[in-house]
Amino acid sequence: MIKLKKRWEISESEVTPESLYRQRREFIKAASTIGGAMLLNAWPAANASYRVGDYRKGVISLDDEITGEEDVTAYNNFYEFGTGKEDPRENSKRFMTDDWTVVVSGACEKPGTYGLEDLIKPSELEERIYRLRCVEAWSMVIPWVGVPLGSILRELQPTSAARYVAFKTLHDPVRMPGQQRAVLHWPYREGLTIAEAMHPLTLLSVGMYGKTMPNQNGAPVRLVVPWKYGFKSIKSIVGIEFTEVQPLTSWNMSIPREYGFYSNVNPEVDHPRWSQKRERRIGEIFKRDTLMFNGYEEEVAGLYDDLDLSVNF
Amino acid sequence: MTLSAALKSAYAKPVVHLLCLAPLCLLLVAAFNDALGANPVEKLTHETGEWTLRLLLVTLSLSPLRQWTGEAAWIRFRRILGLYCYFYCCCHFSIWFIADHSLDPGSMIEDIVKRPYITLGFSAFLLLLPLALTSNQAMIRRLGKKWKSLHQLVYLVLLLGVLHFIWQVKTDYLEPTIYAIIAMILLIHRVGPIKRLKLKSSTVAR
Numbered sequence: 001m002i003k004l005k006k007r008w009e010i011s012e013s014e015v016t017p018e019s020l021y022r023q024r025r026e027f028i029k030a031a032s033t034i035g036g037a038m039l040l041n042a043w044p045a046a047n048a049s050y051r052v053g054d055y056r057k058g059v060i061s062l063d064d065e066i067t068g069e070e071d072v073t074a075y076n077n078f079y080e081f082g083t084g085k086e087d088p089r090e091n092s093k094r095f096m097t098d099d100w101t102v103v104v105s106g107a108c109e110k111p112g113t114y115g116l117e118d119l120i121k122p123s124e125l126e127e128r129i130y131r132l133r134c135v136e137a138w139s140m141v142i143p144w145v146g147v148p149l150g151s152i153l154r155e156l157q158p159t160s161a162a163r164y165v166a167f168k169t170l171h172d173p174v175r176m177p178g179q180q181r182a183v184l185h186w187p188y189r190e191g192l193t194i195a196e197a198m199h200p201l202t203l204l205s206v207g208m209y210g211k212t213m214p215n216q217n218g219a220p221v222r223l224v225v226p227w228k229y230g231f232k233s234i235k236s237i238v239g240i241e242f243t244e245v246q247p248l249t250s251w252n253m254s255i256p257r258e259y260g261f262y263s264n265v266n267p268e269v270d271h272p273r274w275s276q277k278r279e280r281r282i283g284e285i286f287k288r289d290t291l292m293f294n295g296y297e298e299e300v301a302g303l304y305d306d307l308d309l310s311v312n313f
Numbered sequence: 314m315t316l317s318a319a320l321k322s323a324y325a326k327p328v329v330h331l332l333c334l335a336p337l338c339l340l341l342v343a344a345f346n347d348a349l350g351a352n353p354v355e356k357l358t359h360e361t362g363e364w365t366l367r368l369l370l371v372t373l374s375l376s377p378l379r380q381w382t383g384e385a386a387w388i389r390f391r392r393i394l395g396l397y398c399y400f401y402c403c404c405h406f407s408i409w410f411i412a413d414h415s416l417d418p419g420s421m422i423e424d425i426v427k428r429p430y431i432t433l434g435f436s437a438f439l440l441l442l443p444l445a446l447t448s449n450q451a452m453i454r455r456l457g458k459k460w461k462s463l464h465q466l467v468y469l470v471l472l473l474g475v476l477h478f479i480w481q482v483k484t485d486y487l488e489p490t491i492y493a494i495i496a497m498i499l500l501i502h503r504v505g506p507i508k509r510l511k512l513k514s515s516t517v518a519r
Contacts, residue, residue, distance in 0.1 A: 075351030083485040086350065136483070138352060183485045254484055273481065274428060282351050286415050 050100065050116045050220045052207035055125035055145050060201075062129045064281075067140040069209045071282050076216045077134065078235055079183055080169065080176035091177055092215035097236075100220045106166075106242035109157035116220055120147050120206055127210070128203055130226035132233070133265045133294045137287075139279045144224050146205030150198040158194065158242045165197040166190070166247030167223060168239035176236075184250050190234035191247035191261065192225065195303055201226055201296060204237075227296040229263045260313040264304070265294035269313050320386035329390050333397040336364050337404070354412040361405035362434075366474050366492055368398035373471065373499045392448050395467075399445040406438050430480035437473035440466050468503070471496050 074089055081088040081095075100116045124147050133139045153165065171187035173179040179186045196202060203224040206213050213219040218235025225232050231251055241247070251259035258272050267277045267290040278287040293300050304312075319325065340360055343349050349356045372394040375387045414421040425435045444464055446452070453460050475496050479489040 071351035079485075085352070138355070181485075181487075270427075273430060275424065280352065280354060280412075285354055285412050287413060 050097070050120075050122075050206055050212065052125060052145050052210070052212045053122060055127055055207075055210070057127045058129075059126040060128035060130070062131065062141060064129075064131060064141045065283075066129065066143060067282050072140055072142055072208070073214050073216060075282065077136075077230065078178075078216060078218065080178045080186075080188065080236070081216065082178045083183055087178070088216035089214075092219075095175055095215045095219070097215070097220040100238075102221070102237060103239045104156055104241075105239070107159045107162040107244060108242045109159065110155070116206070119152060120204060120221065124151070125206070128224075130201075130203075130224060131294050132224075132226065132230055133279060133290065135229035135231055135259070135263070135271065135276075137274065137276065137279045137290075138282060139290075139294075140282045142208055143210070144203055144205040145207035145210065146203040146224065148200055149202040149204045149223065150200060152204055153197055153240075156240075156242075161244045162242035163194055164243045164245070164247050165192050165194060166239075166241040166243050167192075167234045167237050168241075169234055170236050170238045185253050187238075188234060188250045189247065189253075190223065190232055190249050191243075192232075193303075194242075196225070199300060199303065201299055227265055227293040227300045229265060231259070232263050262304075262307075262309075262312050264300075264309065264313075265290065265292070266309055266313070267292060269310050316382060317384055317386060320384060320389065325389070326393065329393055333368065333394065336360070337401070354408065358405065358408050358412075361401050361408060362478070365398055365401040365405055366478065368394055368401060369467075369471055369474060370492070370495050370499065372398055373467065377499065377502045396445060396448055399441045402438055402441055406435075430477050433473045433480065434477035437470045437477060440470050440473070444470075468500060471500070 075085045076088040077085070078088040078092070081091040101113050102116065102119055103113050104119075105111045125145050126147070127143055127145050129141060129143045131139055131141055167190045169188035170176065171179065173186075192202070203226075204221060205218075205224045206221050208214075208217060213222065218233075221237050222235040223233045223237065232249075246261060249259075249261060251263075252261055265276075270276050276290055279290045280287050291297070314322070340349070340357060344353060344357070347353075372391055375391050375394070379385055379387045410416060410421055414424065424431050426432070444466060447456060447460060447463060456463065475489065475493050478492060479486065482489055
């Protein structure tokens with residue numbers, strides 16, 4: 001099918017800033033020698049029950065420079081914790097993700113409530129460095145840790161009726177104070193076609209920068225669809241449903257004229273109010289050109305052969 | 314010290330200058346200390362834009378303040394505040410032109426033509442120019458009665474500025490709504506005197 005290896009067979013050391021992988025190595029060293037109890041103490045920030053330990057590194061890499069971890073954890077669109085960019089870090093500090101479960105339902109052979117470790121086996125974790133392009137015309141490059149969504153979905157054995165996959169974020173206005181204001185229709189909803197969900201680039205992620213997923217980035221488990229605008233990569237997932245009809249998605253429900261179901265990164269199709277031709281990479285001053293499908297055209301364009309992308313934006 | 318004495322004090326104007334320059338100084342200090350967050354360009358653009366709007370609202374608050382407090386000395390600060398408003402507007406425009414358009418006029422013009430919220434913002438910026446240029450004694454004298462009608466343009470600028478802000482919001486309208494409400498109060502306040510003025514002139518005509 002799609003030959004992923006070819007374009008990304010670069011060793012991780014070539015793309016990861018030295019300070020970063022040194023930190024990472026130190027962490028792994030510490031993790032393997034000190035043991036679990038000490039590790040908990042060494043990492044007070046993360047309180048997720050799911051912890052990223054070892055993982056296969058550099059499975060998918062990029063030539064782009066990785067965005068600083070400090071920026072990626074301080075500049076977030078996660079309206080469940082406030083609409084300001086710096087709100088999520090502040091307001092998610094006490095968010096507990098212990099004993100997280102995901103309800104799998106709809107057109108599949110194995111519906112049920114799954115613990116996170118059962119859904120995403122820690123032994124299968126791998127690192128993938130992807131571009132993230134926000135619909136607001138800024139972008140980042142992030143080393144995610146996760147598992148291809150397709151391999152998880154296959155285990156759940158979707159039936160032939162499963163044409164789409166719908167995702168839902170936790171709805172709990174006490175734990176997610178941003179939900180106390182109706183800026184979007186809560187819970188946050190997203191969806192993919194089954195082909196998009198099964199695509200080898202689509203990732204279910206539980207960590208980044210070699211660590212457990214920070215709360216503000218969508219702990220404990222989030223989607224990463226690198227060729228679509230960031231809001232498609234739903235965070236803090238509690239529900240996965242296989243559906244026959246196209247599922248509702250939050251931004252589309254709010255402003256259908258501006259946010260379509262597909263929301264593929266496309267420099268040719270502007271947002272009704274602003275241009276999508278260029279983007280500001282976090283860490284840079286001047287804007288750069290936005291790439292078709294965020295640079296993943298070769299891998300994903302085939303999914304949309306029969307689709308007019310200016311209509312199905 | 315009474316309000317009147319404070320407003321008329323020799324220190325009042327220097328204090329206003331300092332207050333108006335403070336936001337810019339704080340932004341520059343933050344910029345040099347790498348403390349503007351992950352997206353410093355966006356931060357600078359938004360901050361200078363909001364300060365333009367804030368200073369415009371403060372400038373337009375002076376004459377209601379004069380009425381409510383019965384103290385005419387408020388008006389002493391109108392020109393300074395108005396010019397600082399224009400100054401922040403120039404900063405706002407320059408950052409956008411430099412960082413978003415890499416100083417390319419063609420790219421800038423395309424944006425102005427295609428994006429309604431930018432059309433509005435740019436119009437407001439252009440309309441402020443004649444107001445800034447005529448904000449001196451010589452021009453006031455030279456223009457006479459025309460000066461006052463020219464400076465009525467500021468209400469249009471206010472309207473454009475508020476719409477420029479609202480129109481770019483993704484979904485959270487809280488902040489621009491606050492600005493819009495203050496702007497409405499200031500505009501409504503001026504409808505009264507205008508009505509009275511019209512009544513007066515119609516009586517005269519009769």
